[in-house]
Structure formats: structure tokens, C-alpha cells
Amino acid sequence: MAKQYETVIGLEVHVELATKTKIFCGCSTEFGGAPNTHTCPVCTGMPGSLPVLNKQVVNYALAVGLATNCDITQYCKFDRKNYFYPDNPQNYQISQLYLPICRNGHIDIETPEGKKTIGIHEIHMEEDAGKLIHDEWEDCSLVDYNRSGVPLIEIVSEPDMRSADEVIAYLEKLRMIAQYIGASDCKLNEGSMRADVNLSVREMGAKEFGTRTEMKNLNSFKAIMHAIEGERERQIELLEAGEKVIQETRRWDDTKEYSYAMRSKEDAQDYRYFPDPDLVPVYISDEWIDEVKKSLPEFREEKMARYKAEFDIPDYDIGIITDSKHMADIFEETVAICNQPKKVSNWLMGETLRLLKEQDMDAEDIRFSPENLAKLIGLVDSKAINSSVAKEVFEAMFENDIDPEKYVDEKGLRTVNDEGALKKTVEEVIANNPQSVEDYRNGKEKAIGFLVGQTMKAMKGKADPAMVNKMLKELL
Amino acid sequence: MSAETDKGCKRMENILSYSAVELGAAIKAGKTTAVEAMEAVLESIGKKEKEINAYVTVDRERALEKAAQTQKKIEQGELTGALAGVPAAIKDNMCTAGLLTTCSSKILGNFVPTYTAEAVLNLEKAGAVVIGKTNMDEFAMGSTTETSAFGVTRNPRNTQYVPGGSSGGSAAAVAAEECFFALGSDTGGSIRQPAGFCGVVGMKPTYGTVSRYGLIAYGSSLDQIGPLAKNVADCAAVLEAITSHDEKDSTSVKRDDTDFTSALIDDVKGMRIGIPRDYFGEGLDDEVRTAVLAAADALKENGAVIEEFDLSLVEYAIPTYYTIAAAEASSNLERFDGIKYGYRTPDAEGLGLHNMYKKTRSEGFGAEVKRRIMLGSFVLSSGYYDAYYLKALKVKAMIKKAFDDAFKKYDLILGPIAPTTAPKLGESLSDPLKMYLGDIYTISVNLAGLPAISVPCGEDAKGLPIGMQLIADSFQEKKLIRAAYAYEQGRKERA
Structure with a gap:
């Protein structure tokens, strides 16, 4: 009988924080913008410039740490990670190694076998690098420092996951937490959430871990699923053939659905970490922790329970609506105005989901306001418009958040009651x-x-x- | 250059011999102008620079234009401070917008910043006018100003000798009357030692007192900007002008006792001054010992209580300092890579990224800088971090503790600045270890973050200046200023 193998997976997840300004200077974090327009001497590593910590970064990191049951390091420090690369303007990244802000946390995920706890080794704060653009035509490389200094947290899990499904469940849970807090929009395709997968295999029942590889450049849940399956098979084949897995970093190529080795452990760099002397230690008082604790939002589980008690809508609807904090907010705010939970839910479950899917959008991207959705429901209720006109008005609202009342009047869409x-x-x-x-x-x-x-x-x-x-x- | 101004009246006589504060008062009183003072300084520079080489950059037009603008503001009553209209020299590791800032290194040989260091901005707000940028040891690494990529600076007191370093250009410019005062930076003695060697007054404030924003870092946890001037009163006035709480510098301290000129009091009665025996042992030149102890006697005669004591840990200061400073420098200097600004090897084409880095940095940095980058990279590398860097941090804390204990008993500590007077040009670089040992009396002050002042206290047989050092507890600059001022006044009377 063929040997049975177990997959062991741990994740390093980078989450871009939704602060207005960068982690160590006052530049905007806005995505896009002409190259090098959101920059200053600090985030371009000019001589003599100095970093000053953005407190909001600590607030977000604390909130995520508390929501994931971490111990808070009340005296934490920033360290320099030294390596040369042009997207890293100082040639060191300011990160945390010795005293990260959060440690020893855990979250629960749902699996077919029931609830499972995934350990979180640590969460640390750090700065993002700039972006290199290779101009093949001119045969040169250009660098854009707009992203340089955008705040990140890195959430490092314990090697507690055993399948791609568990990995996805864990990532969904992290995303939900960060989105509910408002700490990040967590979009894999835009890079505001990035996951590196550490994976090893071992014979079922073995006590020791196998040799692991680290996989990078995974930009979607699909890529993560495929990369995990591919890497598991690759490692098992090696072992079956009597060869060894080499500890290395591999890069996933999404179009070829194949990973290739980037660098092995032997040529791993020595980052020469040491405490950054330009930054003072961050002392997080009990009061500060309490304040952040108080500001934590109602998370999904509590919200689902409350909806069940408060609103007469199906469990299925509750599940979909609370899947996104943004959608749940729209639901609650609209209900607060019009007091028609069933009708609000119908608009979200029907037309909204249809248009989101059609336009390949996330619930986070919904632009219409609760006020306008409530007005639309009012127009239908008072028979001012009929249901097919209402759908037309909704589409316009979905696109541009128009005021349905004005829109109906301007376009002359009101039902003629004369x-x-x-x-x-x-x-x-x-x-x-x-x-x-x-x-x-x-x-x-x-x-x-x-x-x-x-x-x-x-x-x-x-x-x-x-x-x-x-x-x-x-x-x- | 003509000695006549455009108004046709004769320039004030001996203007160059004025102290900064005297000049400021004369300008305020209408006896002279900022432009006249700048012209006099530029004339002096024109005469002496060939021999002294105190400056890397002098922008005459810009300096005269700024002087004229400042004079207008003084006449309109907008600028009334003690330094309004006074020409100043700035060490070339402080960024000045639109003015070349090189750190005396080839790698920054073409670097023109878009922003000005906070300390320089503060000076300009007080009305001082920047003349140019002074020479230094490359990236402030050195004790002689011989590691500059732009030639050595010579000691104005005897041009066969070094001016000290790393702020040698600033000290020489003050001593040679090529400016009325200068800013320097002090990481392990870089203000105090050249001040001592050139016979001027130099002061290193408490860490965090002067913003480091715009100061090109050497050892970030040790670097501090301070004044070099003709006398203690000028030092106090300059320090008062450059001190500020700066939100752009996380290590900047908020202080409310920065009216340093109020401490210019000729009275040391009852002041307790400790003399560490460890500072007067082997290796100290006899002439220096005699002069420094005579200074202690002079203070005693004026009513200070002098007592010998054991400071301890002195022999650990040098290895601790060179571990920490080099570690920080190895990281701070990584940004000079030929990518964004500064020097890039002319052979970059086709080299590939990493070879471009290597060649640029090999060609752009001098030998002493490379030595310290290698030393710093080594002590931070994995497997050695605990044994060197971490241990150095622990010793640093112990050294601070030794000073804390001393300041329970004493207001001030008095000692020499350096074991000898200025060495001859060319004698030091061949034996870097010996050069490092010359920092023994100054570097523990930086490790402990303390303020200290260097005051001239005599000359050796060759006529070279000898400096004494006073050290105070953190934030006790006023005690330093008071004792140094009293000593200086007494010395004037004796002379």
C-alpha cells in the first residue's frame, strides 16, 4: 500500500493597513497616483531624513492582535532589516524582529470536521517597499516610491494547517477580522493582502516536521489552492523517489501554474537585524490597550446572532450580508432609515449580488449609500415607480450612487396616477x-x-x- | 575685494576679531552691517583657504545675497536676536537646501539637498547667515580631518599639524577667523577634540537637545550637533538658537530650560567638581596633564570644590564605542548605493545591479569609512550579534550608570580632551588603532548621552593649544556654561 502523507502548512500574511498616511512620514498612502508623487525625503531614503512612527499603525496592529487573542508586547521596538535592493530606498527595511507588537495568538476556523484552532506565532509592523518597473523597450528599470513606507502588518501563523481548504478558511477569517476592524481592505489582487505559504509533507503519524519550502507571489485564493496542491505533489514525488526536499524559496507562476526555485537556504542573506536607533521604543500602556479593546467592532459571529434575533430574514441572507462588514453596514444603516429588513435584504441578495458578480467586484466596492437605497424602497412602496423601473433606477444607483427621487423625476419615470x-x-x-x-x-x-x-x-x-x-x- | 562698502564709509576695524555676540551687537547698533561682516569673512577666506582648507564649499554670491536680505530684516526690526547678521560656517554633514552637501565624501560629491537641516534652519531663523560648508573626516569618521575626499584641513595655529576631527574644518574656520562661529557634530568627540586642538570652545549638548533632522547620520544613537566658537558666551548663544523640540526627530527631547545664555555667570563658588583618576593615568601627555590640573586649581581658587575619584570602566569605552558606532554606520551608509543620488561608477553600464553596487561603493568610499562599514557589518552578522553588538549595548548602560553615580556626588567632571595636543599631519592614518585610542576621554560622554564642553586651558612647548573638558549630567548644560565661563573670565584676567 502506498504511503500516506500529511501536509503541514504555516502562513506569513502581509496586510496593508488602511492609514491615510505612511508609517514613518506624512505622505499619502493612496493607491495609484503618478510615480513618485506621494514621496518625501523620508520615504525616498534621502540622507539626513528621519522616521517618525504613525500612531494609527500601532492602533490597527493592536486591534488585529486583540481580535486574534494575542499577547501584547507592551514595550516593543523597531529593528532594521538590512539588504540591498533598489525598491528599498535606505537599503534597510524598518520592521520588528526582537520585540514584535503581538505574540502567541490564535483564531478558530470552520472545517468539515468542526472547529479548529490555528495558532498565531506573532504579528509585527513594518514598512512596504517601492515598486520596480522594468522597461524592456528602453532596457532599463525605473522605481516608484509611492508605495515605499506604506504600513504593513505581517501575521505569522504556527504550522497548524493541514490542507488548502484550511488555509483558505484561515485567510478568509483573517480578512474578515481586518475588514471588520477597518484596518485593511485585504484585496489579494491589489496586493493589500499577500500570503506566503510555508509547506512541508511528512508520513502520516510522523512526529517530526519535513523540510519546508516557502512559496511567494500568490495573488488569489485560486493561486494559493493550486500552489499548495502542486507543491504537496512535488514534495511527495521527491520523497517517493528517495530524494530530499531542499529548504528554499519558490516563486509561483500563475499563468504556467508552476513554481520554480528562487533561492535556497544556503544563499539566504544575513539581514543583520538590529534595533533602529532613529526610533524610540513604543510603550503600550494598559490604558492604550483598553481604549483599542473598547473600539473593537462587533465581529461576524456576534453580528449573525444579533441579526437572527432582531431581523426576520433567512439565515442564508444573514450569512451573505455579514460576510462583508461593508455590506452589513449598508444593511443596518438602510434598515435604520426605512425599517424594512426583508426588503433591504432582498435588494442586497438580488440585484446587488447580481451586479457585483457581473462586474467582477467585491462587496467592499459597493458605492451606493444607505440613504439612497432607503429612498428607492420608499418609491416602490408608495407605488411611485413599478418594480421594473425600480431595477433600472437601482442600476444607475449602483453605478453612481444617484439620488433615486431626483433621478426618477429628471427622467420622468414616475408612474402616472392621473x-x-x-x-x-x-x-x-x-x-x-x-x-x-x-x-x-x-x-x-x-x-x-x-x-x-x-x-x-x-x-x-x-x-x-x-x-x-x-x-x-x-x-x- | 574693497574694504569700502557701497555706502562709502570705512569698514569697522578688526571686525574679524569680534566674537559672534559682539558682532551681533555691533550690527544691531548700526556700527557695521551683515554685508560688511560677510565681506570681511569672504576676504579672510580668500586669503587663508589655500593654506587652511577649512571649507569644502563657499558660495560667495549666495552668502552675500543672504547677508543683504538679513541686513534688511534687521533694519526693519524683524530680526533682533544676538546672532542676527552673523556669518556662520556649517559642517558639511548637515543638509542645506540648494547648497552642495558632501560629508567630505566622493560618494556625495554631487549631492545638493532639497531641504535644510533643522539646526541650520533654527540658526537662520535667529538671523545667522551661512557662509559655506566646512571640511570634515569623511562621514565624520576620523579624528584628524585627514580622511576627507577633498583634502586635509590644516591647524591654523601651526599648519604642520592637524586641526583634529571630525569637525576639523569648523574648528579651523573659527580659529583662522574664516567665520564667527561654526556648527559641528559630535559622535565620539568630533566637536570637542578639534576645538581643543585649534584653541577654540566647542560644546556637545545632551543627546536629543538639537534635532538630528537633516544631519547625515554616522552613529545615530550618539550623533549630536553643537557649536564651535571663539568663547563660551558665543557657544551659549549659538546653542540657545539651535536647540528645539523637533517632531521630525523621534529622539528629540522637549526642554524648557534652554535659555543657556542666562548661565553666563562668573561664579563657581561651592560647585563640586570631580576629577577622575582614570583620566590622568598612563598615556596622558605630561604637558596636557599639567595644563588641565592647573585649570582645576584655578577653579578651586575661585571657590569650586575639587575632588579626585574613580569613574571606572574607562578602558571599555573605546571598544564599546567602535562596536556601536560602526554597527549603526554600516546600516546608515547603505543608502549610498549609486541608485538615487550621489556618485555612481562610470563603468555601471552592463555591470548588473550587484556589481554596480560594489564598484560604486568601492570607488565612492574612502579607506576609513570602508573599515568601519566592515567592522559594523561584522558585529551585526548572525552568530556575532550577541557577542559584540548586544554586549556593547550592555556595557554602554553600565558606563551610563558609572556617570550617574558620579553625578550623585559632583556637579561636573573635569578632565583632558585628548591624551596629546594635535598630531602632525600624516602621522595618524597609518595606525588607526592608535588614532582610536585618542578618543578615550571624549567617547564615553557620547555613550552616556551627556553634555560636555571643551575650553582652551594652555599651550604646549610647541605652542599648540591644550583643551580641558567639563562634563555634566544630562540636561545640565547650564552648569557647564557657568563653570566654563567663570574659568574663561579668570584666565583672561590672569593673562
Whole structure:
């Protein structure tokens, strides 16, 4: 019988924090922008410039640490990690090695076998590097320091995961926590969440870990799944062939669905870490911790329980809505205005999800405001517009967060409730469609549907179909 | 250059011999102008630079233009401080917007900053006018100003001798009357030792007193900017002007006792001054010993209480210092890589990234800088970090503790600045270890973050100046200024 292998996985997850300014200077962290426009002497490593810590970075790191049950290092320090590369303007990265802000945490994930606890070794704060752009045409490399100094936290797990599904569940959980806190939008495709996978295999039941590799450049959950499967197979094949796994860093190529070795442990650099003398130690008082604790939001589990108790909507809807803090916020704020949880949920579960999927967007990208969604629901409730017009208005709102009331007026979409005008149109339709009129009178009930349709068409959709139906029956 | 101003009146006589504060007062009183003073300084530079080489960069036009602008502000009553209109020299490791800032290194030979160091900005706010940038040991690494990529600076008192270092250009410029005062930086004695060798007054403030923003770092945890001047009163006035709490420097300290000129009091009665026996042992030149002990006697005559004591740990200061400073320097100097600014090897084409780094840095840095980068990289490398760097940090804490204990008993500690007077040009670089040992009396002050002042206290048989050092507890600059001022006044009377 073939040997059974167990996969052992630990993750290093980088999360870009949603501060307005960089970690050690006042430059904007905004994504995009012309190259090197969000820069200053500090984040471009000019001589004589000095870093000053952005306190909000500590607040976010603390919040994530508390939400993941970590011990807080109340006297923490920044260290320099020294290595030469042009995207790193000082040729050292300011990070934390000796005294990271959080240690010894854990979070629970759901697996088919039930709840599982994943340990968190540490969380540390650090600065991001700039971006190198290789110009093949000119045969030169250019560097953009807009991202240099953008704050990151690195969340290092224990090697507690055993499958790709557990990895995804863990990442989803981390993402949820960071998003609920508002610490990050955690978008893998934009790089605001990046995961490096440390993976080894061992024979089922073995006590010792196998030799691990580290995989980088994983930009989607799909890439992570495939890379894990591929690397597990590669390592098992090596072992089966009597060869050894080499401790190395591998880079995943998403288009080729293949990883290749970047550097082995032997040529690993000596980063010569030492405490950064330009920064003073960060002392985190009990009061500071309490303050951050108090500011922690209601997380998903608590929120789901509350929705169940407060709102009469299906569990399935609750699951989807609370999957994104942003969507849950829109839900609650809209309900607070219009007090119609079922209808708000319907708009989110129906049209919103459809458009998000159609446009390949995240729930985090929803732009319409609760006020406008509430207004739209109001317009439908008061029969000012019918349901097909409402969908049209919603699409416009989804695109540009327009005010539905103004939009309906400007486009003249309001249902015509003027009986005189409607009667005139109905009379015309009756006059112009003698065949259908006769069919109806001869007992063909269906014929009235055609007449309603003709009337709606003549009214350009701005009539209440029920009212048209009623009026037709009266006149016939 | 003409001695006549455009107004046609004769320039004040002996203007160059004025102290900074005297000049400031004369300008305020309308006896002379900022422009006249600048012209006099530039004339002096023109005469002496060939021999002294105190400056790396003098921008005459810019200096005269700034002097004229300043004079206007003084006349309009906008600038009223003690240093308004006074020409100043700046060590070339402080960034000055639009003015070449080289650290006396080839690797920054073409570097023009877009921003000005906070200390220099503070000086300019006080009305001082920058003349130019003074020569130094490359990246402040050295004790003689001979490691500069732009030639050695000579000691104005005897041009066969070094001016000391690393702020040798600043000390020489003050001594040669090529400026009225200068800023230097002190990482292990780099202000105090050249001040001693050139016969001027130099002061290193408590760590965190003067912002390091814009000071190109050597050893970040030790670097501190301070004044070099003709006398103690000038030093106090300059320190008062450059001190500030700067939010751009995380190590900057908020202080409310920075009216340093208020401590210029000719009275040391009852002051307790300790003399560490460890500073007067083997290796100290006899003439220096005699002069420094005579200074102690003079203070005693004026009512100070002098007592000998054992400071301890003195022999550990040098290895501790060279471990920490070199470690920090090895990292601080990584940014000079030929990518963003400064020198890049002309053979970069086709070399590939890492060989470009290597060649640029091999060609751009001098021997002493490379030695310290290698030393620093070694003590931080994995497997050696605990044995060297971490141990050095522990010894640093013990040295601080030894000073803390001493300051329970004494207001001040008095000792020599250096074991000898200035060495001859060319004698030091061949034996770096001997050169490092010359820092023995100054570096523990930096390790402990303390303030200290170097005051002239005599000459040796060759006519070279001897300096004495006073050290105070953290934030006790006023005690230093008071004792140094009293000593200086007494010396004037005796002369």
C-alpha cells in the first residue's frame, strides 16, 4: 500500500493597513497616483531624513492582535532589516524582529470536521517597499516610491494547517477580522493582502516536521489552492523517489501554474537585524490597550446572532450580508432609515449580488449609500415607480450612487396616477386593437394581457399595471 | 575685494576679531552691517583657504545675497536676536537646501539637498547667515580631518599639524577667523577634540537637545550637533538658537530650560567638581596633564570644590564605542548605493545591479569609512550579534550608570580632551588603532548621552593649544556654561 502523507502548512500574511498616511512620514498612502508623487525625503531614503512612527499603525496592529487573542508586547521596538535592493530606498527595511507588537495568538476556523484552532506565532509592523518597473523597450528599470513606507502588518501563523481548504478558511477569517476592524481592505489582487505559504509533507503519524519550502507571489485564493496542491505533489514525488526536499524559496507562476526555485537556504542573506536607533521604543500602556479593546467592532459571529434575533430574514441572507462588514453596514444603516429588513435584504441578495458578480467586484466596492437605497424602497412602496423601473433606477444607483427621487423625476419615470390621462390611453388602445377586444369579449381571458402590455408601452412603462388591468376590465 | 562698502564709509576695524555676540551687537547698533561682516569673512577666506582648507564649499554670491536680505530684516526690526547678521560656517554633514552637501565624501560629491537641516534652519531663523560648508573626516569618521575626499584641513595655529576631527574644518574656520562661529557634530568627540586642538570652545549638548533632522547620520544613537566658537558666551548663544523640540526627530527631547545664555555667570563658588583618576593615568601627555590640573586649581581658587575619584570602566569605552558606532554606520551608509543620488561608477553600464553596487561603493568610499562599514557589518552578522553588538549595548548602560553615580556626588567632571595636543599631519592614518585610542576621554560622554564642553586651558612647548573638558549630567548644560565661563573670565584676567 502506498504511503500516506500529511501536509503541514504555516502562513506569513502581509496586510496593508488602511492609514491615510505612511508609517514613518506624512505622505499619502493612496493607491495609484503618478510615480513618485506621494514621496518625501523620508520615504525616498534621502540622507539626513528621519522616521517618525504613525500612531494609527500601532492602533490597527493592536486591534488585529486583540481580535486574534494575542499577547501584547507592551514595550516593543523597531529593528532594521538590512539588504540591498533598489525598491528599498535606505537599503534597510524598518520592521520588528526582537520585540514584535503581538505574540502567541490564535483564531478558530470552520472545517468539515468542526472547529479548529490555528495558532498565531506573532504579528509585527513594518514598512512596504517601492515598486520596480522594468522597461524592456528602453532596457532599463525605473522605481516608484509611492508605495515605499506604506504600513504593513505581517501575521505569522504556527504550522497548524493541514490542507488548502484550511488555509483558505484561515485567510478568509483573517480578512474578515481586518475588514471588520477597518484596518485593511485585504484585496489579494491589489496586493493589500499577500500570503506566503510555508509547506512541508511528512508520513502520516510522523512526529517530526519535513523540510519546508516557502512559496511567494500568490495573488488569489485560486493561486494559493493550486500552489499548495502542486507543491504537496512535488514534495511527495521527491520523497517517493528517495530524494530530499531542499529548504528554499519558490516563486509561483500563475499563468504556467508552476513554481520554480528562487533561492535556497544556503544563499539566504544575513539581514543583520538590529534595533533602529532613529526610533524610540513604543510603550503600550494598559490604558492604550483598553481604549483599542473598547473600539473593537462587533465581529461576524456576534453580528449573525444579533441579526437572527432582531431581523426576520433567512439565515442564508444573514450569512451573505455579514460576510462583508461593508455590506452589513449598508444593511443596518438602510434598515435604520426605512425599517424594512426583508426588503433591504432582498435588494442586497438580488440585484446587488447580481451586479457585483457581473462586474467582477467585491462587496467592499459597493458605492451606493444607505440613504439612497432607503429612498428607492420608499418609491416602490408608495407605488411611485413599478418594480421594473425600480431595477433600472437601482442600476444607475449602483453605478453612481444617484439620488433615486431626483433621478426618477429628471427622467420622468414616475408612474402616472392621473386617471384621465390613463383612461385616454386605454381608450386609444381599445380602439386600435379591435381583434384583441373581441377575443376578450369572447371569453379569451389571455387577450387582456396583450392589451395591458400595449397600454404600458404607450405609457412608456410609467403606469401601475394593476391599475391598467382594472381600468381595461371596466371599459370592456 | 574693497574694504569700502557701497555706502562709502570705512569698514569697522578688526571686525574679524569680534566674537559672534559682539558682532551681533555691533550690527544691531548700526556700527557695521551683515554685508560688511560677510565681506570681511569672504576676504579672510580668500586669503587663508589655500593654506587652511577649512571649507569644502563657499558660495560667495549666495552668502552675500543672504547677508543683504538679513541686513534688511534687521533694519526693519524683524530680526533682533544676538546672532542676527552673523556669518556662520556649517559642517558639511548637515543638509542645506540648494547648497552642495558632501560629508567630505566622493560618494556625495554631487549631492545638493532639497531641504535644510533643522539646526541650520533654527540658526537662520535667529538671523545667522551661512557662509559655506566646512571640511570634515569623511562621514565624520576620523579624528584628524585627514580622511576627507577633498583634502586635509590644516591647524591654523601651526599648519604642520592637524586641526583634529571630525569637525576639523569648523574648528579651523573659527580659529583662522574664516567665520564667527561654526556648527559641528559630535559622535565620539568630533566637536570637542578639534576645538581643543585649534584653541577654540566647542560644546556637545545632551543627546536629543538639537534635532538630528537633516544631519547625515554616522552613529545615530550618539550623533549630536553643537557649536564651535571663539568663547563660551558665543557657544551659549549659538546653542540657545539651535536647540528645539523637533517632531521630525523621534529622539528629540522637549526642554524648557534652554535659555543657556542666562548661565553666563562668573561664579563657581561651592560647585563640586570631580576629577577622575582614570583620566590622568598612563598615556596622558605630561604637558596636557599639567595644563588641565592647573585649570582645576584655578577653579578651586575661585571657590569650586575639587575632588579626585574613580569613574571606572574607562578602558571599555573605546571598544564599546567602535562596536556601536560602526554597527549603526554600516546600516546608515547603505543608502549610498549609486541608485538615487550621489556618485555612481562610470563603468555601471552592463555591470548588473550587484556589481554596480560594489564598484560604486568601492570607488565612492574612502579607506576609513570602508573599515568601519566592515567592522559594523561584522558585529551585526548572525552568530556575532550577541557577542559584540548586544554586549556593547550592555556595557554602554553600565558606563551610563558609572556617570550617574558620579553625578550623585559632583556637579561636573573635569578632565583632558585628548591624551596629546594635535598630531602632525600624516602621522595618524597609518595606525588607526592608535588614532582610536585618542578618543578615550571624549567617547564615553557620547555613550552616556551627556553634555560636555571643551575650553582652551594652555599651550604646549610647541605652542599648540591644550583643551580641558567639563562634563555634566544630562540636561545640565547650564552648569557647564557657568563653570566654563567663570574659568574663561579668570584666565583672561590672569593673562
